[in-house]
Amino acid sequence: MKIGVIGAAGKIGQMRVQTIVDNPATTLAAVLDMEMHKAVAVAHDAPAFTDLDRFFGVEMDAVVISTPAHVREPLCLAAFERGLHVLTEKPLAPTVEGGQRILEAAKSAGRMLGAGFNMRYYPSFAYVKDVVSSGQIGAIDHVRVYGGHDGLGHFTHDWEYQAQYSGGGALWDVGIHMTDMARHILGEITSVYGVSSNRVWNVEGSEDNAVAIFKNPDGIPAIYQASWTDWKGYKSAVEVYGSHGMVRGAYAPMQTLLITLDKPGGKPSKLRNFYPEIMLREKLRSWKSTALLSFAGELEDFLKLVRGQRGVRCADGHAGLRAIEIATAVPESSRTGQPVELENLGDMIV
């Protein structure tokens, strides 16, 4: 498959380019960014552009869009108009309406939209999903998810944290991966009740903190928290509690814990993994080496989604849309004091 990359010179775009070059099933068709010298520097042997029409003049089957969210919609629409499949970074768009237009364009074109929830591929989180699917911890009773860091010091651009570009605060940034993780585990989220606040950083429209309860159509809840005031630094975690045990995955550092019981309240059997090989690799080659592997896995599964396979780990357009609907619903619920009900989207079919 021939794949172009838009926003190729960015921090994430460069990694996306690398995964396409490294994958024997894909060819880097072309790259696009704002400045020619930066685009050329990351193009390997592919043509580099700063002009969208000239970029789309190159034959390709799909594009990865690694730009900030606020410029994504016209790029997605242009790609679907040309009959291309699209894999975008998170968040899909800074508004629900924008996300819906992107999804509609994908469906009218009959092309796949992939949502860049690459944390599904982090070994600790993939482990949690696989353990739950295997039935080892029995019937799921509830889920806990958390994503946080220490806020504004993390950002170098306005678009990363100002709501008119980003959509909002912690819910749209570090938290959105864990919103997706909750949906990934629960199957769907159709009810959102929460409280959000911005008492610390005071950025208009960008919440510092959000706590919420999400429910799937069967009423199974996830307890959710996203934070920009985690003074301990960057952390994300998911825990799933079942009738016959629990499983936890966390990052950073990468860790898992599995407790299984032969019956509720029975003798626990514990299994922990501290991923020493990942710790060592990250010490030598930074966190980016872990992110790169996750993007490589995601690309592999995006190809399967495009070929019509379902049930793969890769997030589709419905996952992308539902995550921003939830990020919008939590502040709405906080304002009204009422839960927000959402329709069951299920998997994206094209």
Ligand SMILES: NC(=O)c1ccc[n+]([C@@H]2O[C@H](COP(=O)([O-])OP(=O)(O)OC[C@H]3O[C@@H](n4cnc5c(N)ncnc54)[C@H](O)[C@@H]3O)[C@@H](O)[C@H]2O)c1
């Ligand atoms: N999944 C993850 O782990 C993860 C981590 C960080 C960022 N992200 C997301 O990835 C996206 C990019 O983030 P980043 O940190 O790489 O940002 P970045 O600023 O490093 O890169 C963005 C790139 O897009 C280019 N660009 C902007 N507008 C463009 C346009 N209209 N046409 C072509 N190129 C354009 C910029 O010149 C820049 O090179 C954001 O949506 C961000 O939220 C995802």
